């Protein structure tokens with residue numbers, strides 16, 4: 285079927301809220317390239333929103349999934365467990381820097397991991413409240429919607445939100461929120477709203493993902509660790525977008541040396557197979573009763589096979605070093621653009637988790653979301669899939685496969701440069 289035919293079907297049968305505005309339908313893909321239903325080629329700088337850190341259809345992952353399909357596709361692990369689930373748990377337990385011996389539960393999506401992390405924190409502390417941050421993003425289920433630090437489009441049509449979620453400022457110096465102010469805001473939220481004795485967890489991304497690719501300073505994360513310890517609150521780190529090598533370490537929190545109590549992960553964990561994980565200190569993870577966590581599909585055999593293959597690829601193919609090198613290359617090019625174009629500012633990167641901002645006034649740092657939208661649209665017309673993000677909608681973020689070939693990378697960056705040339709004075 286052609287793009288045009290598929291678009292007609294989409295309009296007729298796919299619910300408005302779930303229908304992508306994009307009009308090219310993916311047909312097949314390889315590493316950092318995708319071809320649509322009409323045979324057009326796209327360079328992929330989005331990676332399915334951070335899911336494809338080791339590229340589309342990595343051969344080792346495809347082989348592992350195919351081998352699993354020939355053995356068993358589903359039993360429901362609570363009905364009859366299988367080796368893949370416990371092997372993923374074993375490997376994550378050794379990989380994830382939470383405090384002490386770690387235990388694991390698997391789920392299907394990032395939002396589901398966050399839901400379960402909060403359930404576990406409530407069971408472990410006997411408290412109900414949760415503190416999240418401005419600009420944070422945790423998913424689209426009811427509780428995670430309430431946790432998101434941005435209303436539109438996630439919450440707009442769906443209120444009222446569940447209670448017991450409170451908000452604090454995230455430190456983004458460029459937009460006027462210093463680390464000290466963020467800590468003061470958190471202490472105020474604890475005092476005036478959440479109440480230390482009622483607060484189960486403080487949940488945050490070590491680098492804001494949807495909120496704009498702003499890394500939290502290590503000292504901010506250290507202070508949160510101390511506050512949590514002093515008040516008996518659990519520290520939950522959400523690595524759904526920043527995890528699995530994006531920042532040049534397996535998990536972004538490792539840059540700070542801080543050990544959280546619980547960590548959530550998903551996205552690049554299985555190269556596109558749906559799986560997520562909650563990993564936490566054993567005592568905390570064991571707090572809820574038998575059969576209190578799970579779901580029909582959680583940690584499916586095929587997704588576990590993919591996750592194990594992804595972890596092998598990280599060990600065998602220097603993905604972390606390549607993430608650091610990719611980040612350096614991106615930042616070098618962005619700094620050239622920053623020097624050349626009035627609209628490009630605030631270049632930042634932690635490994636390959638790289639971004640820049642588009643502004644209408646560099647001095648006043650005025651966000652230009654309109655230009656960000658126009659850049660992504662024009663790039664798509666030129667054959668490049670590019671994403672914006674951010675509290676102000678003006679950040680261009682980069683989530684291409686870390687395994688992208690140099691010539692494909694440079695071709696994509698050249699497209700951005702020609703679009704910037706055309707769209708700015």
Ligand SMILES: Cc1ncc(COP(=O)(O)O)c(C=O)c1O
Nearest residue numbers: 393394395421422423493524525
């Ligand atoms: C940091 C973070 N947490 C949670 C989620 C939700 O994940 P999912 O879309 O798989 O539910 C996302 C998705 O973008 C995310 O970036």
